[in-house]
Amino acid sequence: MRVSRKEAAANRERVVAVASALFRKHGFDGIGVSDIMKKAGLTHGGFYGHFGSKDDLAAEACTCALRGSWDSWINASEKGGFEAAVMNYLTPEHRDDRAHGCLFAALGSDIVRQPRTVRHAMTEGFRTTIDKLVRMLPGRSAQARREHALATMAGLVGALILSRAVDDSELSDQILEASAKTFGRPQV
Amino acid sequence: MRVSRKEAAANRERVVAVASALFRKHGFDGIGVSDIMKKAGLTHGGFYGHFGSKDDLAAEACTCALRGSWDSWINASEKGGFEAAVMNYLTPEHRDDRAHGCLFAALGSDIVRQPRTVRHAMTEGFRTTIDKLVRMLPGRSAQARREHALATMAGLVGALILSRAVDDSELSDQILEASAKTFGRPQV
DNA sequence: TGTACATCAGTGAACGCGCGTTCACTGATGTAC
């Protein structure tokens, strides 16, 4: 059942992409190697031909999920798109689609308990995101813009996490709306 | 090896308290029934005399962790203590002591994947916290105060989660400081 | 109050299951001539 090298490389990429979605949906401990492989159209036996361990895949899946992340919310508008990005982030659609949403919101409180490689991938992705946000913010000092970006990022991630955690859809909507109002307005 | 009823009740309470700390530190899936019982000074066999399942304990542990929660950060000062509460919440000490810190920051992104009972306990605790925060906020309309409380709560939880996630202590401190600056000032 | 018995909180061995991981095998791919 050998497969061409090109196909094998594609299989590997598919596994990483599938894993990045399933980890976000079910958590690192909530999904197994076997199910990930199955969803990628393979059997679990071939897993260790591609990855050293489940943790190794987790680190790659995080990098994959972070690559080009935030582009989905940012790209809506070009300049002065800060408000738009916030609004795109804090939507019921994003809240209800964990598998393809923000990695920090999906796995945030678990990151600290993950192996070094996973935490590092997350940290680098975080830095990149902050840089993107800083570039979207209006003038002022670089220091103030960075502080604003860091606090806004915290607000967005926290709002999405809480809106998902709560078992009352009305309260969930209120969290999103209140946060959109508060963080969507560049406060001078 | 029977034990008096009073002692048995105390044992039960101790298990819940220990579990609330260990779940916050290691995550729901990161700690087992056996280790929880051991840390409470018991053996795992007696667990099902007190609880129906590990999930049942998790729900009770959440309620326990939420009871009187936020009092630790709020009680510092009485009136106008909003800023003080934010400052007390966003400290390196809180960040570095997950076991006894905010439940939402410790387990936030996992809540949505937990059974109904756990989510419900969390939601009720969230409501209580928001009410407390609303009461600390200055005048304005009830609506505006509630929105401010919701967004602030999101900011605090998100900031603590991100400051823990990141593997660079300098960046971690920056997240706390920027968030303290931003959320610690009642913005009009 | 003291005695005899029933209760039941806690113990530790055991069970079953699912998970991460390993391995002998297969058969199509890649390569050497």
Added chain:
DNA sequence: TGTACATCAGTGAACGCGCGTTCACTGATGTAC
């Protein structure tokens, strides 16, 4: 280009381990007289 062989991506059974859970048992507590 065609043939013969080596390679190796993927398969599926199997392993070992830890986990949640169960259970027969113990012996101190609670209770009835």
